[in-house]
Amino acid sequence: MSRGREMLLTLALSGGFLGFVEADAYRQDLGMLAIAYALLALGMYLPLALCGSLSLAYNAYFAIGAYAVAIIAQQAPALLPLAVPLAIAISMATAALLGLVTRKLSGFHLAVATMMFGIAVHTWLQNTDSITGGATGIGDIPRPMIFGWALDRGALIGLGVALIWLIATAIARLRVSLIGVAMRAQRESEIAAAASGVPTAALRILALAVGAGIATLAGVLLAFMNRFVLPDSFAIKVVFLVLFMPVLGGLSTPWGAVLGALIVVAFTLGFDFFQGPGSLTFGLLTLAVLLLAPAGLLGGFARLRRRERSA
Amino acid sequence: MTALRCSGIRKAYGGVGVLHGVGFTVAAGEILGLCGANGAGKTTLIDIIGGQQSHDAGTIELDGTALTGDAARRSRAGLARSFQRPQVAADLSLRENIALGLAGASIGSVAQMLRGFVRGIVTGACAGLDQVEAAARHLSLDRLDRRAGDVTFGELRLVELARALVQRPRLIMLDEPFSGVGDSGIAGIIEALRRIRAQGCAVLLIDHNVDLLTKLVDRMALLAQGEIVIEGAVETCLADDVFRRTYIGAV
Numbered sequence: 059m060s061r062g063r064e065m066l067l068t069l070a071l072s073g074g075f076l077g078f079v080e081a082d083a084y085r086q087d088l089g090m091l092a093i094a095y096a097l098l099a100l101g102m103y104l105p106l107a108l109c110g111s112l113s114l115a116y117n118a119y120f121a122i123g124a125y126a127v128a129i130i131a132q133q134a135p136a137l138l139p140l141a142v143p144l145a146i147a148i149s150m151a152t153a154a155l156l157g158l159v160t161r162k163l164s165g166f167h168l169a170v171a172t173m174m175f176g177i178a179v180h181t182w183l184q185n186t187d188s189i190t191g192g193a194t195g196i197g198d199i200p201r202p203m204i205f206g207w208a209l210d211r212g213a214l215i216g217l218g219v220a221l222i223w224l225i226a227t228a229i230a231r232l233r234v235s236l237i238g239v240a241m242r243a244q245r246e247s248e249i250a251a252a253a254s255g256v257p258t259a260a261l262r263i264l265a266l267a268v269g270a271g272i273a274t275l276a277g278v279l280l281a282f283m284n285r286f287v288l289p290d291s292f293a294i295k296v297v298f299l300v301l302f303m304p305v306l307g308g309l310s311t312p313w314g315a316v317l318g319a320l321i322v323v324a325f326t327l328g329f330d331f332f333q334g335p336g337s338l339t340f341g342l343l344t345l346a347v348l349l350l351a352p353a354g355l356l357g358g359f360a361r362l363r364r365r366e367r368s369a
Numbered sequence: 370m371t372a373l374r375c376s377g378i379r380k381a382y383g384g385v386g387v388l389h390g391v392g393f394t395v396a397a398g399e400i401l402g403l404c405g406a407n408g409a410g411k412t413t414l415i416d417i418i419g420g421q422q423s424h425d426a427g428t429i430e431l432d433g434t435a436l437t438g439d440a441a442r443r444s445r446a447g448l449a450r451s452f453q454r455p456q457v458a459a460d461l462s463l464r465e466n467i468a469l470g471l472a473g474a475s476i477g478s479v480a481q482m483l484r485g486f487v488r489g490i491v492t493g494a495c496a497g498l499d500q501v502e503a504a505a506r507h508l509s510l511d512r513l514d515r516r517a518g519d520v521t522f523g524e525l526r527l528v529e530l531a532r533a534l535v536q537r538p539r540l541i542m543l544d545e546p547f548s549g550v551g552d553s554g555i556a557g558i559i560e561a562l563r564r565i566r567a568q569g570c571a572v573l574l575i576d577h578n579v580d581l582l583t584k585l586v587d588r589m590a591l592l593a594q595g596e597i598v599i600e601g602a603v604e605t606c607l608a609d610d611v612f613r614r615t616y617i618g619a620v
Contacts, residue, residue, distance in 0.1 A: 232486065234494060235494065236475060238495075242461055243465070243466065250466075251472070253441075255442075258441065
């Protein structure tokens, strides 16, 4: 598919999604959860699919976005507009630092260090009552104002969909650019990339930082949507749910991560039938996809189209 | 003008010396053929120059400036190379593998990287593909959309050379560039090396094919027992007893 057609098709699908979820309050809640997961999955996709860097601290970046909004709304409401850039900066700096200290070690160490950090952040949220409100979290978050206009739930969902389209499109374009080529090349042959002058460690840290920044937006949107934050929304189990989204959808395009997020929300919460055994269904579904289409759903779809055309 | 100057390079693996003070030079616009029996330390030597391996003692200069730091930094200082066992990203296309050679010059520093990040999103395309196509055409490499993991060993050597050429290096080091390459590929490599020599690039060439080397190179150096035993014009080397005995005789 050409780049232009992909942009139009995904724009149309995003519009369709928006029309579907805006229908009632329940769908809006599910829609916002799907948006948050899709942003987390996109944030994970960038370092994982392009650089081969597996970070597991995404629940922490998710929490930083949500709690920055909640804490600032509670402690210094006048500074609320600064919450978003501040949260993104903190997440990016944290991701860069975690990447920096593990840069000389193998990818395994990055996964372990980031997972420990994610667990630590969740524990801290639960136990630091004076700042985070402990297990009961923080409530009464006001609606965000943009140019004197309060964003309602529908507008927040529209903003989330727009952000996803912009970020997925940007990552797809980045992927084929020279820096995307360098990222993917160092993933497969660090020797070749280094011999070509690519500062491989710095490139991986950049991808990790930008990915963390994207995941932070998920927390910001969710906090404004729900108007409260609870620590258990940011447990490490979120990361393992999100980890399979790009894999399920397909790693060859960032839209695979978005598709994976939609499937997860639909299967675990969306259909009554799946609500009970949702996680189990999802686990089995992921295994089935990995067996039948190792390149993920979109990858398998692209292969079928190629086969049809050549037949 | 001297492009590469090595002196006193020493390297030992766990107390066993491999290189005992190696020194030689390659001038700008010159092709130096580096010979030596298997295990003489040729690949170790260019790995040390390229920054893929560390060394115990000795200095390396490129265009009069000390060549130090990691491999990426040396590459950006004007050094390009190929590997005895081709190093490519198997899942990327040939085109993308060659384009990798352009990355050092455009995303080598953090500031360049941030600019490249934004430029990549805005343009949605890989910059400099015309240079990639030109380099591939000169080497008779076609169908650049193929995955690097799907092509022959010989074609990977051409991909590596093309990747090195688009770097526009001051020094290019090739480790057995002809092995596994077909006749048209060999002709393409020779033509490419003569062209960059004319442009003032220094070339350090390792190969076992003495016939091919003697036709192509300006000077030769023989590495034996961890030292350069002869360095000079092709005729001088071919006439030398030590050279004949330790190298040609050994093949």
